Amino acid sequence: xxxxxxxxxxxxxxxxxxxxxxxxxxxxxxxxxxxxxxxxxxxxxxxxxxxxxxxxxxxxxxxxxxxxxxxxxxxxxxxxxxxxxxxxxxxxxxxxxxxxxxxxxxxxxxxxxxxxxxxxxxxxxxxxxxxxxxxxxxxxxxxxxxxxxxxxxxxxxxxxxxxxxxxxxxxxxxxxxxxxxxxxxxxxxxxxxxxxxxxxxxxxxxxxxxxxxxxxxxxxxxxxxxxxxxxxxxxxxxxxxxxxxxxxxxxxxxxxxxxxxxxxxxxxxxxxxxxxxxxxxxxxxxxxxxxxxxxxxxxxxxxxxxxxxxxxxxxxxxxxxxxxxxxxxxxxxxxxxxxxxxxxxxxxxxxxxxxxxxxxxxxxxxxxxxxxxxxx
Numbered sequence: 001x002x003x004x005x006x007x008x009x010x011x012x013x014x015x016x017x018x019x020x021x022x023x024x025x026x027x028x029x030x031x032x033x034x035x036x037x038x039x040x041x042x043x044x045x046x047x048x049x050x051x052x053x054x055x056x057x058x059x060x061x062x063x064x065x066x067x068x069x070x071x072x073x074x075x076x077x078x079x080x081x082x083x084x085x086x087x088x089x090x091x092x093x094x095x096x097x098x099x100x101x102x103x104x105x106x107x108x109x110x111x112x113x114x115x116x117x118x119x120x121x122x123x124x125x126x127x128x129x130x131x132x133x134x135x136x137x138x139x140x141x142x143x144x145x146x147x148x149x150x151x152x153x154x155x156x157x158x159x160x161x162x163x164x165x166x167x168x169x170x171x172x173x174x175x176x177x178x179x180x181x182x183x184x185x186x187x188x189x190x191x192x193x194x195x196x197x198x199x200x201x202x203x204x205x206x207x208x209x210x211x212x213x214x215x216x217x218x219x220x221x222x223x224x225x226x227x228x229x230x231x232x233x234x235x236x237x238x239x240x241x242x243x244x245x246x247x248x249x250x251x252x253x254x255x256x257x258x259x260x261x262x263x264x265x266x267x268x269x270x271x272x273x274x275x276x277x278x279x280x281x282x283x284x285x286x287x288x289x290x291x292x293x294x295x296x297x298x299x300x301x302x303x304x305x306x307x308x309x310x311x312x313x314x315x316x317x318x319x320x321x322x323x324x325x326x327x328x329x330x331x332x333x334x335x336x337x338x339x340x341x342x343x344x345x346x347x348x349x350x351x352x353x354x355x356x357x358x359x360x361x362x363x364x365x366x367x368x369x370x371x372x373x374x375x376x
């Protein structure tokens with residue numbers, strides 16, 4: 001396997017008039033040997049374009065890509081020692097599963113015995129041995145995706161590239177394939193770069209996650225670090241399901257404490273006093289616009305939440321209770337900002353009802369509304 005190093009990578013698509021469209025804007029990223037790196041972000045953020053440049057399917061406008069010790073900018077895709085798995089499987093419909101798995105090796109003129117050994121090894125890993133004689137049309141979506149993965153495995157490349165490989169599967173099959181890919185990656189000890197727009201896939205599969213927006217890298221971190229310590233409002237609002245609640249407002253003096261007051265909400269708006277541990281930090285930003293961020297699991301039904309020094313209570317109006325089985329999402333608002341609380345399964349609320357919630361502010365984050373970055 002090999003390390004992948006991207007330096008100052010730019011991709012610009014030319015236009016007949018104008019400077020062109022910059023899809024990737026000078027990014028820098030190192031994927032360590034045998035690391036599972038996930039590129040995640042909304043549609044159009046540049047993640048698939050980045051992957052395709054690593055694969056050699058898109059020309060690099062400027063910057064360098066290294067795989068191992070070699071700069072591969074001008075190396076043909078077939079000579080980069082990578083294998084790519086696409087969203088649409090890309091199987092040959094007239095070939096059997098065995099022939100699909102063996103096709104790339106035959107093109108490279110591998111001996112028949114080695115082809116057979118590699119195909120059967122990959123088929124055993126992926127549970128495809130009973131299906132080797134079938135054509136793709138006789139397979140389920142999950143089985144076809146396993147064949148596409150197997151075709152990459154038989155190559156034994158330095159780097160595996162996955163471009164949203166699970167997006168065509170139904171929800172249950174996606175969960176199953178996530179587990180299969182995670183187990184497989186552990187067995188192969190492979191360097192993997194995996195592109196997805198699904199932050200659940202990113203959180204459950206990646207060693208590290210690279211969050212992209214508008215062709216730039218916003219934050220790179222391990223999944224729990226990214227979840228618990230987002231460095232920008234974009235990351236806070238993108239990672240997590242439901243995402244972090246964000247309240248625009250300001251910090252104000254309230255006696256010997258500091259309080260957060262929701263912006264433009266008048267007397268009925270959200271207003272919570274900061275606990276002692278946050279007061280000193282808040283004092284540095286007194287009377288300045290701020291965005292308060294807090295995740296739904298840190299907003300509780302006050303009736304069932306034990307009093308704590310870091311808790312602040314607020315009266316809210318219920319909009320919707322969304323049962324999810326083991327838990328429920330309570331959609332409420334106080335003032336102008338709707339937000340979500342995670343509450344116990346079986347909780348009973350009705351739309352329009354007034355109730356009290358408790359914010360556990362030890363988990364609060366404060367962001368600069370202009371830059372979008374986390375306040376220290």
